[in-house]
Amino acid sequence: MTDTQALHEQMLKLGQQAQAATNQVASLTLNQRNQILTNIAQALIKQTDDILAANQLDLDQYGSTLSGPMVKRLTLTKAVLAEMADSLHSLVQLADPLAGPYENWTNQAGLKINVVTVPLGVVAMIYEARPNVTVDAASLAIKSGNTVILRGGKEAIHTNRYLVQLMRQILSDLGYNPDIIQLVTDTSHASVDELLHLRSYIDVLIPRGSAAFIDHVVTNATVPVIETGAGNTHIFVDESADFDQALNIIENAKTQKPAVCNAAEKLLIHQNIAAEFLPLVIDRLQTQDQVELRGDVASCALAPNQLTAATAADWDTEYNDLIMGVKIVDDVQDAIKWINQHTTHHSETILTENADHAQLFMREIDAAVVYQNASSRFTDGFQFGFGAEIGISTQKLHARGPMGLKALTTIKYEIFGQGQIRP
Structure with a gap:
């Protein structure tokens, strides 16, 4: 035999x-x-x-x-x-x-x-x-x-x-x-x-x-x-976001356990706050937490010599490591469009104090779990009160999410x- x-x-x-x-x-x-x-x-x-x-x-x-x-x-x-x-x-x-x-x-x-x-x-x-x-x-x-x-x-x-x-x-x-x-x-x-x-x-x-x-x-x-999904998980920082709260959430979502599917992999920042907020992100993630940041053209222009230029492949990559892609977007609609093009339908987050923007994000993002002002690390069966989980489904049949x-x-x-x- x-x-x-x-x-x-x-x-x-x-x-x-x-x-x-x-x-x-x-x-x-x-x-x-x-x-x-x-x-x-x-x-x-x-x-x-x-x-x-x-x-x-x-x-x-x-x-x-x-x-x-x-x-x-x-x-x-x-x-x-x-x-x-x-x-x-x-x-x-x-x-x-x-x-x-x-x-x-x-x-x-x-x-x-x-x-x-x-x-x-x-x-x-x-x-x-x-x-x-x-x-x-x-x-x-x-x-x-x-x-x-x-x-x-x-x-x-x-x-x-x-x-x-x-x-x-x-x-x-x-x-x-x-x-x-x-x-x-x-x-x-x-x-x-x-x-x-x-x-x-x-x-x-x-x-x-x-x-x-x-x-x-x-x-x-x-x-x-x-089907359980990989987690190309995004965080969008809207122009109305509370900066201190946003930085804490981003840090937790990226660094608390970077090799899991509910860890944040991409950061989108509203153009109106990018010049002020991006340096804070660099200081928190890159300087303090040793996270490698890979940026689009706009973010690299705002922080020359501090971000690595992202490639086209980066936007669809689940790093499972201390790496994060950064992109500047026009507004909430631009963020939604980008996320829906690159999402793995796992967990997506908006950081905003604007209730209308939050509702729009919740309604139009195609993912199993959508957050406002909370870390995506909570996408977990134990955290949801299920005792444990056998996986996180990203399909749309009888089982979805944890x-x-x-x-x-x-x-x-x-x-x-x-x-x-x-x-």
Whole structure:
């Protein structure tokens, strides 16, 4: 058997095992599902040292190949594990996503029609080097009654192996099928392509990563895909903006965690305030925070020798680093037009004290989340009160924005009759 055939058989087995476990997890009571999550939270704290040791193996092997922000995403600490455990406890407190009240009615033929909420089934998750996603995705899947197949990045393989082993052991200890949670241990591109075509076993595929990667998945998958988007996220500073507030928001959105999709990548400044506001941005971001600023012709003219000239490619690039593009725009309409041409439909922000401009921006910007006078870093399932998130959807189907428990469910119609036939 060739390596390709062996991988194909391995992936088929994962799909078959996940599908075989769907009935058990879907039939668990809310208390049983919550007990699993509680036990995982406790294990994260109890086994902190072992988890950090596995994480250190990943850092030793791949840390030197990653940017500083990407290393930060990969790195686990006691504080991060405590936050992950807190997230699980928050998820336990949320209502059952499979519970009613359900819609019901009787049609003209006397059929009683019930609409009930049910799990999607088998959820496959492909994501980058973020070990916290391993626990988030598994816990959301369990709470919503789904099985999950996880395929993380190679940079986190030791950490992911340990975390999945931990969660599978908890399932076994409670008497449940450990295949409710499975990990793809092959981190080659071939394993991704195999997942894209397991339509007989996978009900939905959720990719998280770069724009190019997500485009590859959407273009090539035969499995239904919930598209999560890269974050070419913009902030527009209107002429009425409060400067101090704007600088704080911009700094937070760009520097608090630059390697995530809700970090700000582009800054648009109204021409009427550009001469006064741009030097403040340069002082705050470039001088204090060491952010590289890449400007258009107008911004470079206002700050010669302080900004790097932006290229055409910059305006569509998600940096995931301490880099930010800067552009001067005519007005709010010009900002809206520019953003809609370059947005990845993730999160967009206006900083303004003008209510009419804010409403216009909210109405006309085509994005999953639109802000006035707040950091885009709040685009997050935990911050939205979802306990955690399995991704941030930028499409316009049933799931959009941060996806929590509800996004992992669908509906089923149950029809009760008394012998009716259609005339």
